[in-house]
Amino acid sequence: MGKRIIISLTLALFLYISLPFVMDFTPADKLAPLSEQYARDGVREVGAQNLVTAVIVTYRGLDTLGEIAVLFIATAGIGFILSRGNTTKGQKRESSRILQTGVRVLLPLILMFGVYIFINGHLTPGGGFQGGVVIATGILVFLLVHPRGKIHSLILQVLESISGFGYVFLGLLGIFLAGGFLDNSILPLGQAGQLFSAGAIPIIYSLIGLKVGSELVNIIKYLKQ
Amino acid sequence: MQLVTALGFILVIIGIWGMLTRKNMIKIVIGFSLIDTGIHIIMVSIGYIKGRTAPIINEAVDRTNAAMEIVDPIPSVLVLTAIVIGLAVTALMLVYVTRLYKHKNSLNIDDYGELKW
C-alpha cells in the first residue's frame, strides 16, 4: 500500500511541475535570434538549401560526430553481450513463391531510393540518417524472406570502418584547407540548387548514411541469430 | 499549439506510470520508448510558429525575407539526433532483457531481487 501512495505522489508531482508550462505557454510569433541568423546567412555561407542539413553537418558537425560514436558504442555492446549465446532453435521455413519474387523486384528499388535520399540531402527533406535507415529496412526485408540467407560480415565491417574513418578524415582536411573542423568549403560551393553544390556536404552525408545503415544491419544480424 | 505540448506531457506521464507499475520487463522497455516519443513531441512543438512553412529555402520561399516565412529549424536538429540515439538505447536494453531471461527463465522483475537490501 505504501508503494502505491509513493507512485501516486510521484505522478502528481510531475503533473504539478508540467501544468504551468502548458498553461502559460504562449507560442512564439517570430524566430529566435540564432535561427534568424541561420535563415539569413545559411544559404550564402554553406550553400545548402535544406537548413536542417546545413546545421547538422556544418554548424553543429561535432555533435553529429558524437552521435555516431554513441551509435557505434551501442552496436559494439550488443555484439559483445550476444556473442556467447547459442543460436535460436525454431523452424526456418522457406517463404512462398510470391514473397521471394516480390523481394527480388523490390530490393534494388528500396536500396536505390535510400541512396537517392542521402545524396539529395541538401536540396530536399532527407539526409544521411533517413537514407541509412531506409537501406537497413530494405536489407531487413531480404532477411525476413530468406531466413537462411547470410550477409557477409566482412563487407559490413569494412564499409562501416571506411565510412567512419572517411568522416573524420574529411573533418581534419577542413582544418588544413579551410576554416576549421568539418568546414565544407574544401570543395567549391557552386550555385545553390544544383546537385553538385554545397561543397563537401553530399560526400559527408553519404558517409554518414552508409555508416548508420551498416550499423543498423549489424544490430539486426546480431539479434536474428 | 498548446494541445500538442499537452499531448507530449501526457505521453511522458503515461510512460512513467508504465515504468513504475508494470512487472513484465518488456512492458518496462515499452514505457521507456513512450517517454522518448513524448519528449520529442514536446521539443518539436516548441519550435512551431503558426502559419509558416518548412525550413527549406528553394524557389517557393522568398530568399531575402526567409526569416519571416519558415519554422524554427533548431528543434528539428536536436530531435533528429535524439531519435536515432533512442533506438540504439532501446535495442541495448532489450538485449539485456534477453540475457537476464536466459539466466533465470522469468520475465517478472520481482524475481530478480539479489540487489535489494
Add this chain to the structure above:
Amino acid sequence: MEFIIILVIAIIMIMAAILALYTDNLVTAIISAGVVSLLASVLYLLLSAPDVAMTEAAIGSGLTTVVFLYALNKIRNSGGEDG
C-alpha cells in the same frame, strides 16, 4: 479544421499508449507502441518538420517494432514460454 484532426490523433494516441501498457498479450503491446510512433510521425508533418517526420516513421514504427519482435522471438525460443 486542423484542430479537429489534431484532437482525433491525440485521442487515438493516448488510447493506444494505455492499451500498450495494460494488455496481457505481448505482441499486442508491441504493435500498439508502433501505432503511437506512426501517429507521432503524422503529427510532425502537421507541425511543418518533414525531416523529423521521415526519421520517426522509418525508425519508430519500422525498426523499433522489428527489434522488439526479434527479442521476443529470442526469448520464446530459448526457454519454452514467456513469463
